[in-house]
Amino acid sequence: MSRTRWFVIGKELSPRVRMVLTLFSFLLPLIVWALVSYVPFLWHPLIRVASPGDVSWFKPGLLVDRAAFAEENAKVAAAGGKVADGTRANPVFLPAPHEVAKAFYTAFNTKPLLRGDLWLHESLALSIKTIFWGFVLSSLVGVPLGILCGAYALIARLGEPVIDFIRYMPAPAFGALSVAVLGIYEAPKIAIIVVGTFFQQVLVIANTVRRHDPALVEAAQTLGARPMQLLLRVIVPSCIVDLYNDQRILLGWAWTYLIVAEVVGVSSGITFFINQQAKYRNFDNVYAAIIIIGVIGLATDQALAFIGRRIFAWKNPGTSRWPAIFARLLPARPVVLVTEAPSSPTPPS
Amino acid sequence: MSASIDLTLPDYRTQVPAVADRFRRIKERPVVLEIDRLGRQFAGNNGTVTALRDISLKIHRRELVCVIGPSGCGKSTLIRIIAGLDEPTSGRMLVDGKETSGPCPERGMVFQGYTLFPWLTVRRNVMFGLEMAGMDTSQAESEALQWIDLVGLARFKDSYPAQLSGGMKQRVAIARALAPNPRVLLMDEPFGALDAQTRAQMQAHLLEIWRNVDVTILFITHDLDEAIFLADRIIVLKANPGEVQEIIEVPVPRPRHPSQFTSPEFLATRRRVDALIHPPSVQGPMEKLPIVRLTQAGDDVE
Numbered sequence: 001m002s003r004t005r006w007f008v009i010g011k012e013l014s015p016r017v018r019m020v021l022t023l024f025s026f027l028l029p030l031i032v033w034a035l036v037s038y039v040p041f042l043w044h045p046l047i048r049v050a051s052p053g054d055v056s057w058f059k060p061g062l063l064v065d066r067a068a069f070a071e072e073n074a075k076v077a078a079a080g081g082k083v084a085d086g087t088r089a090n091p092v093f094l095p096a097p098h099e100v101a102k103a104f105y106t107a108f109n110t111k112p113l114l115r116g117d118l119w120l121h122e123s124l125a126l127s128i129k130t131i132f133w134g135f136v137l138s139s140l141v142g143v144p145l146g147i148l149c150g151a152y153a154l155i156a157r158l159g160e161p162v163i164d165f166i167r168y169m170p171a172p173a174f175g176a177l178s179v180a181v182l183g184i185y186e187a188p189k190i191a192i193i194v195v196g197t198f199f200q201q202v203l204v205i206a207n208t209v210r211r212h213d214p215a216l217v218e219a220a221q222t223l224g225a226r227p228m229q230l231l232l233r234v235i236v237p238s239c240i241v242d243l244y245n246d247q248r249i250l251l252g253w254a255w256t257y258l259i260v261a262e263v264v265g266v267s268s269g270i271t272f273f274i275n276q277q278a279k280y281r282n283f284d285n286v287y288a289a290i291i292i293i294g295v296i297g298l299a300t301d302q303a304l305a306f307i308g309r310r311i312f313a314w315k316n317p318g319t320s321r322w323p324a325i326f327a328r329l330l331p332a333r334p335v336v337l338v339t340e341a342p343s344s345p346t347p348p349s
Numbered sequence: 350m351s352a353s354i355d356l357t358l359p360d361y362r363t364q365v366p367a368v369a370d371r372f373r374r375i376k377e378r379p380v381v382l383e384i385d386r387l388g389r390q391f392a393g394n395n396g397t398v399t400a401l402r403d404i405s406l407k408i409h410r411r412e413l414v415c416v417i418g419p420s421g422c423g424k425s426t427l428i429r430i431i432a433g434l435d436e437p438t439s440g441r442m443l444v445d446g447k448e449t450s451g452p453c454p455e456r457g458m459v460f461q462g463y464t465l466f467p468w469l470t471v472r473r474n475v476m477f478g479l480e481m482a483g484m485d486t487s488q489a490e491s492e493a494l495q496w497i498d499l500v501g502l503a504r505f506k507d508s509y510p511a512q513l514s515g516g517m518k519q520r521v522a523i524a525r526a527l528a529p530n531p532r533v534l535l536m537d538e539p540f541g542a543l544d545a546q547t548r549a550q551m552q553a554h555l556l557e558i559w560r561n562v563d564v565t566i567l568f569i570t571h572d573l574d575e576a577i578f579l580a581d582r583i584i585v586l587k588a589n590p591g592e593v594q595e596i597i598e599v600p601v602p603r604p605r606h607p608s609q610f611t612s613p614e615f616l617a618t619r620r621r622v623d624a625l626i627h628p629p630s631v632q633g634p635m636e637k638l639p640i641v642r643l644t645q646a647g648d649d650v651e
Contacts, residue, residue, distance in 0.1 A: 213464075215460060215462055215464045216464055216466060218432075218434050218452075218458075218460075218464070219458070219460060219464035219465075219466075220466075220477070220481075221433070221434065221452035222432050222433070222434070222452050222453075222454070222456065222457060222458040222526070222535075223454055223457070223477055223478035223481055223525070223526070223529060224452075224453065224454035224478055224481040224482055224529060225477075225481050226481075229481060233477075234466070237466070237468045238466070238467075238468070240468070312468070313509075314467055314468050314469075314509040314510075314511065315511075
């Protein structure tokens with residue numbers, strides 16, 4: 001087939017091809033990683049000493065720079081001593097895929113070294129809790145405020161300039177302040193996530209709401225909708241799918257604030273685990289923990305996308321067998337089932 | 350138009366007795382919508398622009414009035430002002446003799462772009478205005494279903510707008526606008542986006558609905574045949590500034606049928622509105638495009 005078949009602007013590929021490409025999207029970096037790890041001549045800048053020979057400071061298992069290794073061996077050889085022996089190796093911060101894969105299992109099973117330290121799953125639960133509360137608290141205020149900013153110019157002009165200003169202040173800068181105000185445990189961490197999310201959230205939501213279709217508002221006005229009804233029954237539902245997707249993106253941003261949030265006050269959660277493991281030079285565990293964060297993030301997002309497609313059935317009608325739950329929930333009124341009696345075509349008087 | 354046709358056409362003002370009688374009866378009915386010296390000015394870059402000046406008209410109960418005019422004559426501005434979506438800079442508007450302003454369900458509107466709520470089913474779209482009026486859900490539902498029946502979409506009551514064709518969407522929009530029992534139904538080029546065949550069907554549907562419902566219709570269009578086919582009276586606007594040029598009483602008898610498109614009354618009216626909308630003196634002969642021949646000699650298509 002010609003190349004033009006694959007590179008057509010705006011043309012979607014077949015489901016099969018899409019799946020294969022998604023697979024490769026994850027497989028390609030993995031292949032690169034495996035090549036660098038298992039094929040010695042590709043990188044392997046160090047030598048792992050097997051037998052130290054006569055080099056005084058070599059020990060079995062020591063990682064030495066290749067140039068230094070050759071230099072020491074040359075010196076020993078010139079002096080007529082026994083040369084050291086070793087195999088090429090990667091630095092300790094780049095474990096091989098199989099080591100990390102093993103760490104996925106062992107990391108959950110290894111007892112914490114210090115009493116009082118948490119198991120990995122406990123650390124993860126703590127992190128997820130921090131994210132959850134940070135995001136929920138931010139959304140409780142940020143989403144309504146964003147909607148009001150998007151709908152009413154008065155509120156937007158009053159609120160957005162200062163929010164735009166604060167938005168540029170990096171959330172971690174509030175670390176010391178939040179510890180002073182909220183203590184050293186969970187509260188300041190949640191506060192950092194709120195600070196990192198909230199100001200972006202208001203602006204993003206406001207922008208989405210501002211893009212609503214004014215024709216729908218006009219139609220609703222001619223049908224007798226009053227201002228509050230316009231907001232709740234026209235503007236919000238007309239943007240709800242975009243708002244939902246905004247929230248998905250914002251949740252991703254909240255995750256990026258997690259690591260800085262968790263070093264505020266007493267280090268905790270997955271960050272504590274990562275830092276501890278890095279201290280012990282268990283980089284396989286570090287990679288496993290980082291990848292777990294990615295997996296949790298991606299899984300959450302995909303789950304939310306799936307739920308979104310189901311809830312907002314009108315976006316792709318016919319494909320969903322679920323009833324349009326949302327359309328019934330929003331007005332919060334009882335659903336009345338009507339029997340399908342063929343009524344006469346006389347209009348109501 | 351050739352001279353031979355001119356000889357056979359009657360004057361567009363001549364009405365057969367049945368038509369004249371009908372107009373007499375219409376004028377005896379109460380005035381539902383009255384517009385009194387309505388004006389609208391916009392602040393432009395080069396001073397103020399007068400979009401509408403001194404528009405006055407009276408529309409009687411259950412009359413179907415069409416508004417036509419060249420592009421830029423302000424016909425859309427006029428209907429938006431009547432719907433309450435735009436503010437007039439002068440003049441006033443009365444519905445049933447009472448002065449009114451702002452959007453209100455007594456003046457329902459059907460837009461060219463359908464403007465159905467995509468997140469609601471057909472049934473819930475039609476229920477929207479009834480719910481806004483404070484009607485309880487079950488009553489709103491049963492009334493909405495009657496309106497959906499009236500526009501012939503009972504099978505699609507649980508479909509979403511995205512699943513409907515253009516013509517069906519516009520029928521839902523008509524049902525939705527009629528459901529709160531408006532005094533006046535305003536229609537802003539409602540069939541402009543439809544293909545010719547669907548448009549003809551929709552015109553027939555509209556007349557059928559209008560016959561069966563107590564509603565007065567003000568219909569904006571740029572399609573002159575559509576205006577003559579639908580209207581009792583045609584209000585012809587002129588541009589710069591938008592003013593009423595002439596109000597034509599359409600002499601074509603009712604009930605209307607597509608076969609009347611070639612009747613002498615129809616053609617006479619058509620010739621008159623043509624002359625008003627495209628005056629030969631203003632437009633002149635069609636401008637020649639400065640085209641250079643790019644095909645070979647002898648390779649002619651005409």
